[in-house]
Amino acid sequence: KNEVEQSPQNLTAQEGEFITINCSYSVGISALHWLQQHPGGGIVSLFMLSSGKKKHGRLIATINIQEKHSSLHITASHPRDSAVYICAVRKGNEKLTFGTGTRLTIIP
């Protein structure tokens, strides 16, 4: 079993819908990261969380340390949000452990 599990693996939604991507982890962590990867390959760091909730534009990330769970929400989704969203955890050293990613497709 992977230390970091994401769900769903694939998600297709209509433009404007509210999107939720989930991440569960099984180890103690110092921080959790949400990353976005477009088909071209480059990765953009969206959030780093160690507790609570963060918001940036239409993106909201939450983490529950006790339940070892984090969610990434996208409000008013747009086709340009189509990408792979990756959850990664840091266990106190220099290494990130990655989830397998959620492939999001937003249809106009």
Added chain:
Amino acid sequence: DTEVTQTPKHLVMGMTNKKSLKCEQHMGHRAMYWYKQKAKKPPELMFVYSYEKLSINESVPSRFSPECPNSSLLNLHLHALQPEDSALYLCASSPGANYGYTFGSGTRLTVV
């Protein structure tokens, strides 16, 4: 400058060639990373440099040789690669353990 710049963007090399990938950042980040990513898989850590010293080597074959000439530059020297080494090679940097990461756009490597 808030970017990590990787060159080249694409590279095709034969199994007997020697080539290098380059990564540069001017944000004063003290940690720099090389990741390898196969299609539809998450990135896999290869090497970490902290304060220009190699701090993590994830048992990477010796045909991959990292180098950190200064605090802004990270190279990955490639020699005698195999076709299965074809992948996207990503560089990242970070100010430190309690901070986020900045990733480059990657070098897509094809070994023929």
